[in-house]
Amino acid sequence: MGSATTPARAATVHDAPDPGRPVIEIAAARTHYATPAGPLPVLDGVDLAVRPGEVVAVVGPSGCGKTTLLRVLQGLAPLDSGEVAVHGAAPGGAAETGYVFQQPSLFPWWNVRRNIEFGLKLRARGRRTSAAERRAQADRLLEIVGLTGFHDFRPAALSGGMQQRVNLARALAIDPAVLLLDEPFSAVDTLTRERLQRVLSRTLHALGTAAVIVTHDIREAVFLGDRVAVMSERPGRIVATFTVDHPRPRTEDFQHGEQLAAIAARVYRHLKDGDERAHAEQAAPAADAPHPEKRRAR
Ligand SMILES: Nc1ncnc2c1ncn2[C@@H]1O[C@H](COP(=O)(O)OP(=O)(O)OP(=O)(O)O)[C@@H](O)[C@H]1O
Structure with missing residues (x-):
């Protein structure tokens, strides 16, 4: 069964390489985009460590910064603060x-x-x-x-x-050193998608390649991931990690079985709770605004 944990803080990055160390280390990563309306904070304290050969699937609300996280790992989005390393070096270099x-x-x-x-x-x-x-x-x-x-x-x-x-x-x-996938199968029909998920699972297993896969599809995340990382609303950070305790490569039985469904339900619940909290906050009146009842009474 899967288990939820609070995200482990990545070890200090950029120190001497060692064979067992994670291939990806992100610690307290913050970044923003410059927009005409001013800086838009996108990542706010992301911590993530991916071990050699491990597959981490990232899910989260639309616009929370998932693609930006992959851009950080490619060295395309500089950090305001925090650290990122791929194979012990700054991303975008030789690794x-x-x-x-x-x-x-x-x-x-x-x-x-x-x-x-x-x-x-x-x-x-x-x-x-x-x-x-x-x-x-x-x-x-x-x-x-x-x-x-x-x-x-x-x-x-x-x-x-x-x-x-x-x-x-x-x-x-x-x-x-690591394969980054951004919604790789969203443009194909369901059966092809499921077939491609199995091909990807087999391939990563055969080659021992670590991967970070961003997807909107919770079942896909559970099928492919050794862990599923859940991001919060923007500015995003990883608020929970679900371990998928099932051997790889994964098969059609797992794809349609009870274990996957049960873990996916827990991930869904976590996302739904976050979504409800975020929308309740948006709908709540500001602290200094008059209460609607008082406004009517005046
Ligand atoms: N080049 C850019 N300039 C300004 N803002 C950007 C840029 N790229 C993305 N954004 C904004 O940053 C936020 C995060 O975008 P990002 O694409 O990382 O989110 P996402 O979680 O991958 O979204 P989705 O799930 O919808 O693909 C969004 O609000 C988006 O509008």
């Missing part, structure tokens, strides 16, 4: 992060194998690798994502779900 977004972003003029080989070239970072070696690695990744035999196809000749699998294989080809 690679792979990304999978909602829409596949494949090169349309290249076939599937060349798209994946592009990731392999990035991984080589200028080192020479033979064409035969790259081809063998690309074909292995295609096998892992269940697309053996489709290497010669152009993206346009594949379904949306197949394109997303190629996208996943390409992101994994760079052998990232």
